[in-house]
Amino acid sequence: MKKILATIVVFAGACAFLLAAVPGPAAPDTPGACSADNETAAGYILLREDVLTRPAVIFNHEKHVCALGERACADCHAKKADGSLVFKFPKNHPDTDDPDSLMQAWHDGCIGCHSERAQRKEPSGPRTCGQCHVKDRKSMAFRHMPVLPSYYEPLRDTYHGDCIACHSEPLRKAEHAPVLDWKKFHILRSTLPEPEQPPSGFDYQRHYKHTRTLEKDCGLCHYLSPEKRQAIEKEGKEPECRDWLLEPDPEGSWREQDYAHARCVNCHFARVTAGEEKAGPLMCSGCHTPEVRTPEQMQDVARPECEQKETILITSGDAAVMDAVPFDHAAHQLRTTSCQDCHHNGLQACRECHTPTGDEKGEHITLAQAYHREHAGRSCVGCHNRQKQKGECAGCHHQLPATLESKSACTACHSGSLEALQRKRAPAAPESLLPHDTKDSWHIEKLGTDYEKVDFKHLAMAKALAAVSEKSSLARYFHVDEMAVCASCHHYSPLEKGKPVPACRTCHDAQPTAAASRPDLMGAYHQQCLGCHQKMGGTEEKMPHTCEGCHAAR
Amino acid sequence: MTGAALLGQPWQARARRLNHAARQSLGVLVDTTLCVGCRACELACNEINVDLPIRPEGYFKDTSVFERRRRMDASAFTVVNRYQPEPSGAPVYVKFQCMHCLNAACVSACLVSALTRDATGAVVYDENKCIGCRYCMAACPFQVPAYEYTSVLTPRVRKCTFCFNTRLANGEIPACVAACPMRVMSFGLRDDLITLGRERIRKNPGRYVQHIYGEQEAGGTAWMYLTPVPFEQLDLPRLGYHPLPGYTEPIQHALFKWFLPPLGLFAALAGAMWYNKRKTKQSGNDIS
Numbered sequence: 090m091k092k093i094l095a096t097i098v099v100f101a102g103a104c105a106f107l108l109a110a111v112p113g114p115a116a117p118d119t120p121g122a123c124s125a126d127n128e129t130a131a132g133y134i135l136l137r138e139d140v141l142t143r144p145a146v147i148f149n150h151e152k153h154v155c156a157l158g159e160r161a162c163a164d165c166h167a168k169k170a171d172g173s174l175v176f177k178f179p180k181n182h183p184d185t186d187d188p189d190s191l192m193q194a195w196h197d198g199c200i201g202c203h204s205e206r207a208q209r210k211e212p213s214g215p216r217t218c219g220q221c222h223v224k225d226r227k228s229m230a231f232r233h234m235p236v237l238p239s240y241y242e243p244l245r246d247t248y249h250g251d252c253i254a255c256h257s258e259p260l261r262k263a264e265h266a267p268v269l270d271w272k273k274f275h276i277l278r279s280t281l282p283e284p285e286q287p288p289s290g291f292d293y294q295r296h297y298k299h300t301r302t303l304e305k306d307c308g309l310c311h312y313l314s315p316e317k318r319q320a321i322e323k324e325g326k327e328p329e330c331r332d333w334l335l336e337p338d339p340e341g342s343w344r345e346q347d348y349a350h351a352r353c354v355n356c357h358f359a360r361v362t363a364g365e366e367k368a369g370p371l372m373c374s375g376c377h378t379p380e381v382r383t384p385e386q387m388q389d390v391a392r393p394e395c396e397q398k399e400t401i402l403i404t405s406g407d408a409a410v411m412d413a414v415p416f417d418h419a420a421h422q423l424r425t426t427s428c429q430d431c432h433h434n435g436l437q438a439c440r441e442c443h444t445p446t447g448d449e450k451g452e453h454i455t456l457a458q459a460y461h462r463e464h465a466g467r468s469c470v471g472c473h474n475r476q477k478q479k480g481e482c483a484g485c486h487h488q489l490p491a492t493l494e495s496k497s498a499c500t501a502c503h504s505g506s507l508e509a510l511q512r513k514r515a516p517a518a519p520e521s522l523l524p525h526d527t528k529d530s531w532h533i534e535k536l537g538t539d540y541e542k543v544d545f546k547h548l549a550m551a552k553a554l555a556a557v558s559e560k561s562s563l564a565r566y567f568h569v570d571e572m573a574v575c576a577s578c579h580h581y582s583p584l585e586k587g588k589p590v591p592a593c594r595t596c597h598d599a600q601p602t603a604a605a606s607r608p609d610l611m612g613a614y615h616q617q618c619l620g621c622h623q624k625m626g627g628t629e630e631k632m633p634h635t636c637e638g639c640h641a642a643r
Numbered sequence: 644m645t646g647a648a649l650l651g652q653p654w655q656a657r658a659r660r661l662n663h664a665a666r667q668s669l670g671v672l673v674d675t676t677l678c679v680g681c682r683a684c685e686l687a688c689n690e691i692n693v694d695l696p697i698r699p700e701g702y703f704k705d706t707s708v709f710e711r712r713r714r715m716d717a718s719a720f721t722v723v724n725r726y727q728p729e730p731s732g733a734p735v736y737v738k739f740q741c742m743h744c745l746n747a748a749c750v751s752a753c754l755v756s757a758l759t760r761d762a763t764g765a766v767v768y769d770e771n772k773c774i775g776c777r778y779c780m781a782a783c784p785f786q787v788p789a790y791e792y793t794s795v796l797t798p799r800v801r802k803c804t805f806c807f808n809t810r811l812a813n814g815e816i817p818a819c820v821a822a823c824p825m826r827v828m829s830f831g832l833r834d835d836l837i838t839l840g841r842e843r844i845r846k847n848p849g850r851y852v853q854h855i856y857g858e859q860e861a862g863g864t865a866w867m868y869l870t871p872v873p874f875e876q877l878d879l880p881r882l883g884y885h886p887l888p889g890y891t892e893p894i895q896h897a898l899f900k901w902f903l904p905p906l907g908l909f910a911a912l913a914g915a916m917w918y919n920k921r922k923t924k925q926s927g928n929d930i931s
Binding site for chain 2: 463603606612615620636
């Protein structure tokens with residue numbers, strides 16, 4: 090037999106297991122309906138090979154679970170002495186990367202079971218090579234992808250037709266024409282980088298369901314080291330939320346994928362066996378659902394009960410150079426999908442790892458950086474910047490620099506007292522900010538030969554933007570300056586209540602100039618108006634996206 | 644200095660002079676984050692190039708063309724395509740046209756110097772010289788040149804002219820650049836545009852990929868792009884930074900340098916003939 094150099098990898102993108110989980114809504118409480126024809130990615134495991142004499146096997150996990158029954162996990166997966174399952178295949182996994190032993194183990198596992206079942210005259214699976222290693226379009230498409238850019242795709246059949254039409258009898262056959270070897274026009278998928286792993290989908294709703302069903306027994310999922318537990322008991326206290334660790338694996342030797350499957354599925358399995366009514370899903374697609382829940386969809390879901398006060402004053406704990414920051418923890422809980430959105434490593438305070446000077450425990454990210462990194466996922470500033478690029482906020486903010494450079498940026502957060510959270514600011518009516526001789530609307534003229542002049546409703550627009558700003562609690566808190574809404578269009582200008590602002594043409598030239606760092610007047614208007622309309626995503630009637638929406642054709 | 648004048652020179656010297664010329668040459672920076680897909684550039688291109696087919700009114704307002712990826716052909720020198728890098732995100736529109744490479748593969752491939760690079764930066768086509776071999780089409784890494792397959796007697800290679808004769812010669816900026824309402828395109832000296840592009844990237848971190856496409860790709864192009872997502876997702880092919888003619892010209896030029904290699908070959912053949920003839924004579928086995 091030919092020596093096969095094969096590396097069998099579970100293909101993360103298509104596989105169902107938790108690390109690559111597409112975060113999604115909570116799994117149904119009852120195990121999902123069995124569907125062998127589940128064509129979604131979850132449910133299939135592609136056994137990918139780099140060099141293999143036969144095509145890859147596209148393994149339908151869901152189909153096997155349906156055929157063997159949901160409780161037959163132990164038919165394929167090993168069971169430990171305590172009855173918990175190890176989610177590796179096959180049972181006698183050689184625990185090596187040697188391709189030959191892996192291949193042998195897989196073949197023994199699959200064909201062995203199929204043969205046994207066939208002998209018992211039970212419905213069984215394939216036992217010959219070509220029945221699993223199917224060489225069809227689907228497996229080929231899994232393995233190879235065309236090298237040509239995707240705009241060739243509509244012409245694919247034409248290419249195939251034209252080339253192959255000539256290279257058939259009586260001319261030189263396609264398989265005898267080396268230049269026409271189709272593999273020369275495709276690349277192996279395995280040479281491409283693995284897709285990035287999406288975050289875990291264990292959100293507030295899933296947590297709430299688990300808390301409710303498991304009657305707040307935190308220890309079933311979270312971990313507390315025996316020493317810490319003793320120390321807490323000595324003080325005569327109950328462990329608090331922040332004492333529990335997310336990671337139950339003291340040595341840190343498990344991968345998150347192994348851990349999640351070993352913990353979650355084993356627990357679900359035990360509950361199913363015990364005949365519990367709410368047992369949790371056993372099928373891949375039960376947890377690995379493609380949808381992602383937003384904080385808005387979980388407004389009614391109870392957040393985990395923690396000992397954290399609703400509002401706190403964050404100080405650096407050191408000789409502070411800035412005033413403390415009042416922080417509304419409860420409000421932030423309502424706008425996140427899970428505690429881990431901010432608390433990425435346990436539930437301690439940030440400064441326990443991120444010290445003011447930075448050290449190894451906090452990966453040398455200082456406390457100031459942990460709060461202020463502009464493009465970090467979890468820092469205050471980073472998250473607020475992302476919020477500003479979403480929905481209606483993006484209309485103005487996509488054009489404004491997302492930096493901490495403005496003068497009011499520091500004091501907006503560092504106000505020093507909790508009272509700032511309570512501040513009730515009566516929003517200024519836009520008409521009260523305008524110079525008294527400003528017209529409510531006017532015409533923008535000089536539009537060349539193709540278009541009529543634009544009817545520009547200045548006051549209505551200012552009012553609409555002020556209303557958008559009032560709608561968002563984040564904007565209400567941070568738009569401290571009463572002219573903040575005006576600054577979205579009148580950028581870079583000095584703004585003062587009741588004072589006229591410089592006209593656009595002050596900075597924007599009438600005609601385009603070579604390599605200008607600012608657009609000319611036409612570009613400025615279009616970028617400002619249309620850019621905002623597009624980002625805000627309003628209707629064509631309210632926020633036109635087309636030329637005629639603002640100015641009629643002549 | 645034209646591309647034709649440069650053709651006969653050794654590759655390294657030519658590259659040096661081209662790099663010098665590049666600093667003086669013109670270019671366009673396309674900021675794809677600004678484009679809204681209005682197709683005004685396509686309309687302007689169609690109007691300025693009078694030999695392109697006349698389109699009915701409203702032809703360039705049709706947004707259904709974005710349903711598929713289009714390519715330039717003999718009837719359109721520029722096309723705008725729509726991409727959806729993230730299914731729920733905003734679409735990205737990309738305008739395609741001849742990139743007017745600093746060291747163009749088509750210019751190098753052309754047997755008869757019908758394609759030349761002008762000092763302004765435009766890669767110019769002369770239909771009177773063209774013999775229709777279409778090597779330029781095979782050579783272009785961006786698959787830009789198109790051919791008038793429908794023309795029986797006088798087919799031409801068609802591609803964007805950079806408005807070389809129509810507007811640049813009169814001191815005007817290219818028609819598409821002038822027509823763009825969003826000012827997606829900035830026209831100017833290529834060096835200034837690189838500075839401008841870098842400044843935009845620096846001022847708006849997170850908005851752009853941190854690289855100007857075309858600054859170095861294929862040895863540098865006159866048309867350059869700023870994009871919000873990786874270039875491959877927008878059908879801007881991943882190319883090396885080495886100019887493509889740099890791979891072929893050293894071999895081709897070395898083969899015929901001072902005509903010595905061919906002379907050497909003939910000399911070797913003559914020597915072999917002479918030697919064989921002498922051997923035959925000496926052995927006395929003349930079979931003739």
